[in-house]
Amino acid sequence: MRILFTMTGSWGTGSGTVVEALTRELTERGHEIAVLYPERVRNDEEAAEVAALSEEHAPAARHEVWPFPLEQGDVELYTFPLMIADPNPRNVRGAWTFKELSEDELSLYLSSFQERFREVANDFDPDIVECHHVWAMPYAVKQLNQQYCVVAHHSDQMAFHYDERMQPYATEAAQGAEYIFAVSESTGREVMDLYDVRDDNVVVTGNGYDQSVFYPRDDVDRAAIMREFGLGIPPEATVVTFAGKLSRTKGIDTILLANRRIREERDDVHFVIFGTGALEDALDEDRQDEYDRENVHFPGHQPYAKIAQFHNVARMSIMPSRTEGFGIAGLEAMGCGLPLVITRTGGLDAYAEGAVIEPEDDAALAEAVTRIADMPAGEYEALSEDALEAARRFSWPAIAEQRLEYFDAMIGEKV
Incomplete structure (x- = not known):
């Protein structure tokens, strides 16, 4: 199975941790993974930094970077926008949010992402597309008539309240998804309250942690x-x-x-x-x-x-x-x-x-x-x-197995 993940931001965030863990578990089971995400790449030094990060995070995946800044005529996106005004480890201090984008800037964001998504999808030919965050990316994927599922992380539900202009985009993204995977019961309730989706489309998955890294040790000096x-x-x-x-x-x-x-x-x-x-x-x-x-x-x-x-x-x-x-x-x-x-x-x-x-x-x-x-x-x-x-009750292997059951159902619906 070929699985394409899309991320609103880059590595070092909660959603990045989820993608990294799922990539590890799914590739161990013989599946192919590609990850599409934005990065600031303005020079050779930053390109080398991004390449090094790809070896640190999800090294078994095919990394498909969507480079910023973007320019089209007199419209420029100096960096990728954030959903809410919280810092991102791969962005600049005080980076703008979607709320601050002009209509032309938002249009450039969506059209550029669609162009990059087409390139990746045509080359990788995914069986499954999983978008992280109920936000702009799954909306753009829906406009391409591509089947997808989406993961709700709560920060995207926070953004729904913060940015009224993006509410129709997020709602359409949620309603067009085959499944919405919620990281907790409370996030699942938020999804039901905000997007008017069927309850059988919302799946509470929980999250896991890397038990090979985080475990009790008595040898730390x-x-x-x-x-x-x-x-x-x-x-x-x-x-x-x-x-x-x-x-x-x-x-x-x-x-x-x-x-x-x-x-x-x-x-x-x-x-x-x-x-x-x-x-x-x-x-x-x-x-x-x-x-x-x-x-x-x-x-x-x-x-x-x-x-x-x-x-x-x-x-x-x-x-x-x-x-x-x-x-x-x-x-x-x-x-x-x-x-x-x-x-x-x-x-x-x-x-x-x-x-x-x-x-x-x-x-x-x-x-x-x-x-x-x-x-x-x-x-x-x-x-x-x-x-x-x-x-120890929270296991990435169990979450990956659950995911595969829903991925199989999505593929069955396409046949």
């Missing part, structure tokens, strides 16, 4: 990895990890507010924050005096293997999101045996083991972090085991 990243964290300090975009959506500001509360009582808790984005863009200008950056460390966007090492020297991981579709990063932390502190957002609380708080409640976050930091050894070990057991 804490002092060595702290030196590698230049982090002056004392050996007796409690380490708390976070992996996600540095954005208000992910609650990065809530962490700094909670840190202030924690440091009023103690100085032995250190936060290690992994992710892309500019911190200042996620903070409220009127609350700068309330944020405490002391004992908060920002190694930036790092490979999964490095994040897993830090999880293995941490006490817990936190995800204080204002909204979340599934939260693969939380599953990865639990796969290393870490309890989570998460917010009640409808995605994470379906599987998390640890503490659940309300969004934007920095006092509750501080209390939960302190409680787990001070938890007696026996109680903590039991919670850690619960986290690991819960994580």
Whole structure:
């Protein structure tokens, strides 16, 4: 079976993680995979960077890059647009959203994508097209009378509320899909509410995590990895990890507010924050005096293997999101045996083991972090085991097998 994935953005995001995992599982089963996605490619240096990324992410796939900038007459797209104003690791700081595009710019985006899609489809001849995000790409594919399915990740449902102009495009994309795969029960409910689609077309799949990378280890040298990243964290300090975009959506500001509360009582808790984005863009200008950056460390966007090492020297991981579709990063932390502190957002609380708080409640976050930091050894070990057991219920192989059942049904409908 030849399967073509399309991605609204590039690698390093939740949807990219899903495509990478499905590519690995499906190619191991003998299927051929191609991935079509946008990248900024303005010179030889950026082209080499993109080529290197293709070896790092889904190396078994055929990578079909849709290069930006785009130009047509006096219309130019300097980079690929984002659905919402959250940072993307493969885009520029403050990159524009679809909402900011003029009608001519949106038209160029759609027509250029269709042209690139035709090139790839004519050459690869896919049996299945799976578009990630209920957004512009599946809409454009539908206009080409191509059969497709689509994956709802929640960020696209957030974008539906953010960008009224794109609502008809997203609705048509959803209604034209053979199936809509939702990453969580809460995302599935959003899909039903927003797009007026049949409930038998919506399939809740969940997500998985790479168990060959994220697992409990006792061989990680804490002092060595702290030196590698230049982090002056004392050996007796409690380490708390976070992996996600540095954005208000992910609650990065809530962490700094909670840190202030924690440091009023103690100085032995250190936060290690992994992710892309500019911190200042996620903070409220009127609350700068309330944020405490002391004992908060920002190694930036790092490979999964490095994040897993830090999880293995941490006490817990936190995800204080204002909204979340599934939260693969939380599953990865639990796969290393870490309890989570998460917010009640409808995605994470379906599987998390640890503490659940309300969004934007920095006092509750501080209390939960302190409680787990001070938890007696026996109680903590039991919670850690619960986290690991819960994580292991989420399997990419099972998700891939489920996907193939629906792909077979789609092919049967074409015959």
